[in-house]
Amino acid sequence: xxxxxxxxxxxxxxxxxxxxxxxxxxxxxxxxxQTGGLEPTKPNEKPRVVVLGSGWAGCRLMKGIDTNxxxxxxxxxxxxxxxxxxxxxxxxxxxxxxSVAEPIGRIQPxxxxxxxxxxxxxxxxxxxxxxxxxxxETVTDGVDTLHPWNFKIAYDKLVIASGAEALTFxxxxxxxxxxxxxxxxxxQEIRRKLLLNLMLSDVPxxxxxxxxxxxxxxVIGGGPTGVEFSGELSxxxxxDVRERYLHVKDYIHVTLIEANEILSSFDDRLRQYATKxxxxxxxxxxxxxxxxxxxxxxxxxxxxxxxxxxxxWSTGVGPSSFIHSLQLPKSPGGRIGVDEWLxxxxxxxxxxxxDCCGFLESTGRPVLPALAQVAERQGxxxxxxxxxxxxxxxxxxxxxxDMELGKQFIYKHLGSMATVGRxxxxxxxxxxxxxxxxxxxxxxxxxxxxxAYLTRVVSWRNRFYVAVNWATTFVFGRDISRx
Amino acid sequence: xxxxxxxxxxxxxxxxxxxxxxxxxxxxxxxxxQTGGLEPTKPNEKPRVVVLGSGWAGCRLMKGIDTNxxxxxxxxxxxxxxxxxxxxxxxxxxxxxxSVAEPIGRIQPxxxxxxxxxxxxxxxxxxxxxxxxxxxETVTDGVDTLHPWNFKIAYDKLVIASGAEALTFxxxxxxxxxxxxxxxxxxQEIRRKLLLNLMLSDVPxxxxxxxxxxxxxxVIGGGPTGVEFSGELSxxxxxDVRERYLHVKDYIHVTLIEANEILSSFDDRLRQYATKxxxxxxxxxxxxxxxxxxxxxxxxxxxxxxxxxxxxWSTGVGPSSFIHSLQLPKSPGGRIGVDEWLxxxxxxxxxxxxDCCGFLESTGRPVLPALAQVAERQGxxxxxxxxxxxxxxxxxxxxxxDMELGKQFIYKHLGSMATVGRxxxxxxxxxxxxxxxxxxxxxxxxxxxxxAYLTRVVSWRNRFYVAVNWATTFVFGRDISRx
Numbered sequence: 001x002x003x004x005x006x007x008x009x010x011x012x013x014x015x016x017x018x019x020x021x022x023x024x025x026x027x028x029x030x031x032x033x034q035t036g037g038l039e040p041t042k043p044n045e046k047p048r049v050v051v052l053g054s055g056w057a058g059c060r061l062m063k064g065i066d067t068n069x070x071x072x073x074x075x076x077x078x079x080x081x082x083x084x085x086x087x088x089x090x091x092x093x094x095x096x097x098x099s100v101a102e103p104i105g106r107i108q109p110x111x112x113x114x115x116x117x118x119x120x121x122x123x124x125x126x127x128x129x130x131x132x133x134x135x136x137e138t139v140t141d142g143v144d145t146l147h148p149w150n151f152k153i154a155y156d157k158l159v160i161a162s163g164a165e166a167l168t169f170x171x172x173x174x175x176x177x178x179x180x181x182x183x184x185x186x187x188q189e190i191r192r193k194l195l196l197n198l199m200l201s202d203v204p205x206x207x208x209x210x211x212x213x214x215x216x217x218x219v220i221g222g223g224p225t226g227v228e229f230s231g232e233l234s235x236x237x238x239x240d241v242r243e244r245y246l247h248v249k250d251y252i253h254v255t256l257i258e259a260n261e262i263l264s265s266f267d268d269r270l271r272q273y274a275t276k277x278x279x280x281x282x283x284x285x286x287x288x289x290x291x292x293x294x295x296x297x298x299x300x301x302x303x304x305x306x307x308x309x310x311x312x313w314s315t316g317v318g319p320s321s322f323i324h325s326l327q328l329p330k331s332p333g334g335r336i337g338v339d340e341w342l343x344x345x346x347x348x349x350x351x352x353x354x355d356c357c358g359f360l361e362s363t364g365r366p367v368l369p370a371l372a373q374v375a376e377r378q379g380x381x382x383x384x385x386x387x388x389x390x391x392x393x394x395x396x397x398x399x400x401x402d403m404e405l406g407k408q409f410i411y412k413h414l415g416s417m418a419t420v421g422r423x424x425x426x427x428x429x430x431x432x433x434x435x436x437x438x439x440x441x442x443x444x445x446x447x448x449x450x451x452a453y454l455t456r457v458v459s460w461r462n463r464f465y466v467a468v469n470w471a472t473t474f475v476f477g478r479d480i481s482r483x
Numbered sequence: 484x485x486x487x488x489x490x491x492x493x494x495x496x497x498x499x500x501x502x503x504x505x506x507x508x509x510x511x512x513x514x515x516x517q518t519g520g521l522e523p524t525k526p527n528e529k530p531r532v533v534v535l536g537s538g539w540a541g542c543r544l545m546k547g548i549d550t551n552x553x554x555x556x557x558x559x560x561x562x563x564x565x566x567x568x569x570x571x572x573x574x575x576x577x578x579x580x581x582s583v584a585e586p587i588g589r590i591q592p593x594x595x596x597x598x599x600x601x602x603x604x605x606x607x608x609x610x611x612x613x614x615x616x617x618x619x620e621t622v623t624d625g626v627d628t629l630h631p632w633n634f635k636i637a638y639d640k641l642v643i644a645s646g647a648e649a650l651t652f653x654x655x656x657x658x659x660x661x662x663x664x665x666x667x668x669x670x671q672e673i674r675r676k677l678l679l680n681l682m683l684s685d686v687p688x689x690x691x692x693x694x695x696x697x698x699x700x701x702v703i704g705g706g707p708t709g710v711e712f713s714g715e716l717s718x719x720x721x722x723d724v725r726e727r728y729l730h731v732k733d734y735i736h737v738t739l740i741e742a743n744e745i746l747s748s749f750d751d752r753l754r755q756y757a758t759k760x761x762x763x764x765x766x767x768x769x770x771x772x773x774x775x776x777x778x779x780x781x782x783x784x785x786x787x788x789x790x791x792x793x794x795x796w797s798t799g800v801g802p803s804s805f806i807h808s809l810q811l812p813k814s815p816g817g818r819i820g821v822d823e824w825l826x827x828x829x830x831x832x833x834x835x836x837x838d839c840c841g842f843l844e845s846t847g848r849p850v851l852p853a854l855a856q857v858a859e860r861q862g863x864x865x866x867x868x869x870x871x872x873x874x875x876x877x878x879x880x881x882x883x884x885d886m887e888l889g890k891q892f893i894y895k896h897l898g899s900m901a902t903v904g905r906x907x908x909x910x911x912x913x914x915x916x917x918x919x920x921x922x923x924x925x926x927x928x929x930x931x932x933x934x935a936y937l938t939r940v941v942s943w944r945n946r947f948y949v950a951v952n953w954a955t956t957f958v959f960g961r962d963i964s965r966x
Contacts, residue, residue: 036688079682098579105727112727121682138686141679146697151688196624199562199604203621205519205634214629244588244595468951 037152038073038118040132040397046071046116047156047395049386050134052124054081054104057354057375058161062108064383069390071116072108073153076162077123077139079104082184084372086466088229091181091190092236095469101184124162125150127326129347132397134158156397157349157386160326160336161379164317164355164370173293178313181225190312194233197309198241201248213296214309215252220290220298221315222258223265224418227274229312230256231421234281255284255306263426265369266416270426273441277420317370323356331358331367339363340408342382348398351386353378368411381409419446520635521556521601523615523880529554529599530639530878532869533617535607537564537587540837540858541644545591547866552873554599555591556636559645560606560622562587565667567855569949571712574664574673575719578952584667607645608633610809612830615880617641639880640832640869643809643819644862647800647838647853656776661796664708673795680792681724684731696779697792698735703773703781704798705741706748707901710757712795713739714904717764738767738789746909748852749899753909756924760903800853806839814841814850822846823891825865831881834869836861851894864892902929 041048047070051058054076065072083100090097104119105112111119122136132155138148166182168174179193180186197214200206206214217233219226234254242249256262256278262285263271278285288300297307319334328344329337335358336344342357344350354375358367368374385405386395394400415429425446524531530553534541537559548555566583573580587602588595594602605619615638621631649665651657662676663669680697683689689697700716702709717737725732739745739761745768746754761768771783780790802817811827812820818841819827825840827833837858841850851857868888869878877883898912908929 038687079678096579096581113729118685118730119682120686121679122686138683140683141675146683149686149688151686153687192624195562196604199602200621200623200629202601203603203605203632203634204521204636205632246596247601 037133038154040154041071041116041156043396047390047397048073048116048154049157049159050075050153050155051159051161052076052134053161053163053354053356054078055161055163055354055375056081056084056372057163057379058159059102059104059107060376060379061159061161061353061383061386062104062111062379064380064387065108066387066390067108067110067114067117069387069395070157071114072110073117073155074104074108074111074119075122075124075134075136075153076104076119077121078183079119079121080184081107082182084182085228087181087184087187088225088232090184090187091194091229092232092240093191094232094236094473095466097184097188099466099469120151120153122151124322127158127350128152129350132156132158132349154397155349156395157389158351159382159386160344160350160352160356161354161375162320162322162356164323164335165320166313167316167318168313169315171290171293173295174313177293177295178220178311180313181229182317190310193310198245198248198252201251201309202245211248211251212253213307215248216306216308217252217254217310217312218298218306218308219254219256219312219314220258221313222256222260222262222285223314223316224263224416226256226258226312226314227262227278228419229314230254230278230283231281231419231424234278234283235421238281253284254282255286257286257288257290257300257306259287259289263418266418266426266428267430270428270441274418274420274426277424281421283421317355319356329360331360333358333367335367337361340365341385341405342378342409348401351382353382373414374411377411378409520616521637523637524554524599524639526879530873530880531556531599531637532640532642533558533636533638534642534644535559535617536644536646536837536839537561538644538646538837538858539564539567539855540646540862541642542585542587542590543859543862544642544644544836544866544869545587545594545862547863547870548591549870549873550591550593550597550600552870552878553640554597555593556600556638557587557591557594557602558605558607558617558619558636559587559602560604561666562602562604563667564590565665567665568711570664570667570670571708571715573667573670574677574712575715575723576674577715577719577956578949580667580671582949582952603634603636605634607805610641610833611635612833615639615641615832637880638832639878640872641834642865643827643833643835643839644837644858645803645805645839647806647818648803649796650799650801651796652798654773654776656778657796660776660778661703661794663796664712665800673793676793681728681731681735684734684792685728694731694734695736696790698731699789699791700735700737700793700795701781701789701791702737702739702795702797703741704796705739705743705745705768706797706799707746707899709739709741709795709797710745710761711902712797713737713761713766714764714902714907717761717766718904721764736767737765738769740769740771740773740783740789742770742772746901749901749909749911750913753911753924757901757903757909760907764904766904800838802839812843814843816841816850818850820844823848824868824888825861825892831884834865836865856897857894860894861892 049065049070049072051062051074054074059081062072062074080101080103086095086100089095090100110117120136122138124134125137126135133152134155135150135152137150140146140148166180179190201211201214219230237252241252261271263274275285290298291301292299297305299305323336331337336352336356337360338352338357339345339360340363342351342353344352355370359365389395389400389403392403394403415427417425417427419425427440532548532553532555534545534557537557542564545555545557563584563586569578569583572578573583593600603619605621607617608620609618616635617638618633618635620633623629623631649663662673684694684697702713720735724735744754746757758768773781774784775782780788782788806819814820819835819839820843821835821840822828822843823846825834825836827835838853842848872878872883872886875886877886898910900908900910902908910923
């Protein structure tokens with residue numbers, strides 16, 4: 001067992017040296033003691049890239065890393081990448097959950113086969129930038145027979161790609177009563193609740209009012225995710241519920257609440273089209289700002305009470321508490337500040353990509369939107385950069401100090417897409433909100449949308465499965481088993 | 484809403500009349516008050532068959548019921564049938580969970596479309612055999628915004644098909660620490676634990692001993708389910724773990740513990756073949772009786788301690804606490820006693836099928852084994868019987884008292900099948916343990932096994948999916964994302 005030989009018992013001296021008061025020793029919360037870890041690499045070993053996170057950014061990076069140059073170690077609380085743009089479809093059974101999840105070992109096979117590469121199911125708890133070490137705690141997920149334990153990993157290069165968190169704007173009750181739509185487990189929860197409510201509303205003894213409440217699905221936030229989920233849901237209602245839950249078909253409704261305009265980043269004409277299509281397919285659009293979320297209703301700023309059976313919260317993302325806790329330079333908005341090469345400046349060998357990073361104000365560049373597209377492009381760029389550094393002999397810790405890094409990262413927006421229900425989609429190919437360019441609606445867009453996503457699904461296995469899922473849904477309708 | 488018109492407010496007099504002391508009023512536990520229900524059918528309505536349960540027996544019955552004659556109401560805590568023989572394959576990712584679950588609305592479409600037919604997500608709490616009423620409580624599954632409520636359903640014909648429970652023989656800790664393999668949720672739990680243990684065992688800081696424990700999968704019970712699960716698991720280890728979890732491949736082991744012989748219902752030669760194949764594929768067979776189950780180890784009768792990371796309990800089934808609580812005539816072994824026509828004798832219009840029933844001693848027939856095959860045949864038989872009764876005008880409550888019922892139910896065993904890992908299976912076509920007949924092993928059996936199950940999967944949708952799953956596993960290997 002090669003890794004076992006690298007096991008490191010932390011000496012008491014190394015613990016004494018580091019202290020949370022030392023600003024170079026960056027800690028998150030609840031840090032206790034450690035039992036082992038991966039030692040710094042030796043000259044006869046490959047340099048080690050440690051990646052925190054397994055989202056679009058981290059996975060694209062790992063896919064691109066040359067494993068002849070580097071060993072790759074990934075630390076994340078989930079062992080797969082979620083294909084987020086298709087997550088909304090899994091809630092109503094159009095796609096299987098498994099079709100939108102890609103195991104990391106399939107994205108970068110070295111992770112599970114190369115002797116020095118690993119995936120660790122853990123959360124990062126702190127970073128010791130002087131010693132080039134990250135401190136981690138295992139995720140044990142409610143298994144009562146095992147306590148989480150701490151370990152540390154020495155890195156040659158560190159890439160922070162741990163993503164962002166759903167924004168709740170400090171509104172009370174959101175975390176308790178609403179469901180986000182960012183992980184497969186969220187989609188599973190939405191599906192279970194939706195099917196439970198459908199079945200409960202059919203049981204005798206329920207009042208008309210309670211029935212309407214149970215079958216009222218409220219979506220907060222009119223960005224692409226909120227719009228796509230509303231569209232999928234009303235599609236499911238129009239097509240499947242009316243056939244299979246005939247008893248309750250007149251009671252189920254979808255309401256989309258947004259403080260401003262839906263799809264605010266899209267072209268005017270596309271926005272109008274989306275509004276028309278959503279309304280036509282039965283989604284009620286409502287202007288409002290949520291003040292309070294209670295177990296069975298939400299209260300808006302103007303005092304309106306909206307009873308709900310299912311509440312999906314999709315108002316964008318912001319820096320996570322982990323990112324907050326790191327004492328690193330920050331970008332406007334509180335993300336980890338990076339320079340034009342996605343480095344965390346003033347530190348050696350630390351990079352950040354994806355939703356958790358943003359350009360420092362000093363770069364004069366805007367913070368990029370939290371989009372899969374941005375994260376993926378950054379992952380790809382950084383993989384190439386690290387490969388070049390490694391090839392030029394700068395792979396080990398502190399060995400790339402004065403190296404010429406070459407081309408800066410430049411983001412070019414390729415356009416935005418969103419579905420608005422059955423066989424309808426928007427494609428906005430303008431490069432910025434003010435720019436000129438192609439915008440499309442309707443069936444052709446929807447076809448482009450499906451094709452674009454199908455070719456971007458990472459593995460052939462899942463491409464095949466997504467295609468099979470779509471075909472099956474088309475022929476047999478959606479699956480409604482509540483498992 | 485037709486059902487809404489049938490809503491019935493229970494008058495206090497009807498509650499006063501019935502009391503748990505009255506032996507005709509058969510109650511289970513925790514019965515409180517009711518808020519509504521389905522009234523007795525009127526002469527201008529179709530008679531109503533109420534089916535308790537949605538397993539093999541109940542679903543085969545509902546599939547066969549002529550919905551031109553009857554309305555069908557199903558009461559069950561799950562809205563789908565589980566294709567149990569393939570459940571073991573879902574734990575390791577050979578099949579998707581959804582492929583082995585069939586929504587009831589797809590088995591009997593009238594349930595979701597006919598005005599008088601329903602599916603209720605609920606548990607039956609008691610039966611009032613004099614008034615022809617069942618008392619139910621909704622399943623709300625931890626949703627904190629809704630309290631379970633009670634309702635009652637009047638029946639013309641009642642079919643109790645609520646199945647059996649896993650036997651624990653009163654051994655301490657089984658329910659807390661072991662996982663059964665009877666529902667899709669069990670398979671999901673096994674999969675989550677297995678993948679969690681695989682990932683945790685790779686994290687630095689874990690001792691050699693703890694690693695061996697985490698990766699030790701113990702199966703208790705050498706019946707077909709235990710043997711098939713052990714085979715699937717060792718197949719997964721041989722084929723997928725060795726490739727994808729290279730770091731831990733030498734630590735993972737499967738042990739099958741059985742008090743007597745494995746596959747005791749099979750032919751001697753088949754048993755020897757199974758033993759040889761399982762041993763060859765790395766399953767350790769162990770004789771032993773479990774005395775105590777602790778969080779990380781089991782203790783056998785002879786004092787041996789067996790540490791485990793995953794414990795699957797599969798020692799057969801027995802009468803559930805619901806069946807126990809019903810004051811009905813019982814068969815040897817405590818199941819609901821039925822006569823040759825699957826009626827509960829001395830009561831009007833009450834039938835029982837599947838694992839929860841057994842022939843009364845007075846019939847002179849043996850209690851049939853708890854097999855899908857038996858349950859399915861009984862469901863089919865009873866559907867035909869009820870259709871004939873309905874056609875002859877005996878569909879309503881108390882209207883078939885002196886009717887000639889025709890052919891008795893006779894069970895003819897068609898043979899048993901079990902897989903023992905990769906491309907190997909057993910097929911035993913003898914009609915009884917002592918009988919003569921064909922028995923087969925090896926690849927041909929395995930092919931028969933797959934084909935037989937594939938054609939028996941209820942819907943074309945799932946047949947298609949099971950075939951696609953098998954093909955994908957063959958080409959791409961198993962899915963290992965832990966979602």
